[in-house]
Amino acid sequence: VSGYWNKTMTLYGTKFGDTVAKPLMTITYAYNNYGDPKGYGTSIVSTINGSTTTKVQQQVCTTSTVKNFSSLPSGAITQTSGSKKYVTTCADTFYPSNGAGAVIDVSQMDNLYLQMDVPSGSPKVLKSNDPTTSNRLYIGTSTTTMPEVATGQTVDIFTAVPCGQPGYQAWEDxxxxxxxxxxxxxxxxTVQGKCDFNQRPSNTVLTQ
Structure with missing residues (x-):
């Protein structure tokens, strides 16, 4: 996650027989205010069960200014702006340490949708089931092959989650x-579904 704007993505689900969608998990992001061109910060992945929120993953990105890009740690992100050179490193922590991110049981869900809240954005709320904002969602098979949802479409999250293999999603905030x-x-x-025989995802894993 990157950018100067703080934001939260929430997965909502409506159980069979219910009429009100409830939050199932969130990814929150807070910018570290360092001032590099892209902007990085801290992301927290949590699952939600009723009134209980449980942190399952945290990614902390730290940015510094360097004289050159030699001897960089593995996975370092480099940026240049004018005469300044920036290096960002990110560290992931799982809770528990052998955890897999946000594991969500969606077998009892009739409908799912994703919502991105961006207080500083315009619009401030983006939804996968809103044809006026779903075109800010990307869905694909790799980090580089992620076509943007066409304008005017309502996204079926069950269809968008692949069975037994990683899928990739992104938002333009x-x-x-x-x-x-x-x-x-x-x-x-990334997102992955553990699917029943009818190929409907019964268990969804989201990993920052």
């Missing part, structure tokens, strides 16, 4: 006009 290449997106995550 409103800082850039769409349509735009996925490289402009700020919010990336």
């Amino acid at each position: 409103g800082g850039n006009p769409v349509p735009a290449d996925v490289s402009n997106a700020d919010f990336f995550y």
Whole structure:
């Protein structure tokens, strides 16, 4: 996750027989205010069960200014702006340490949708089931092959979650006009479904 704007993505689900969607998990992001061109910060992945919220993963990204890009740690992100050189490193922590991220049982869900809240954005609320904002969602098979949802579409999250293999999704939070290449997106995550015989995901895992 990156960008200057704080944001929260929430997965909502409506159980069979219910009429009100309830939150199942969130990914929250807070910018570290360092001032580099892209902007990085801290992301927290949590599951929600009724009134109980449980942190399952945290990613802390730290940015510094360097004289050159030699002897960088593995996975370091480099940026240049004018005469300044920036290096960002990110560290992931799982809770528990052998955890797999947010594991969500969706077998009893009739409907699912994703909502991105961006207090500083315009619009401030993006939804996968809202045809006026779903075009800010990218869905694909790799980190580089993620086509943008066409304008005017309502996304079926059950269909968007692949069975037994990683799927990739991203959001453009409103800082850039769409349509735009996925490289402009700020919010990336992977998702995988454990599916029953009818190929409907019964268990969904989201990992920051």
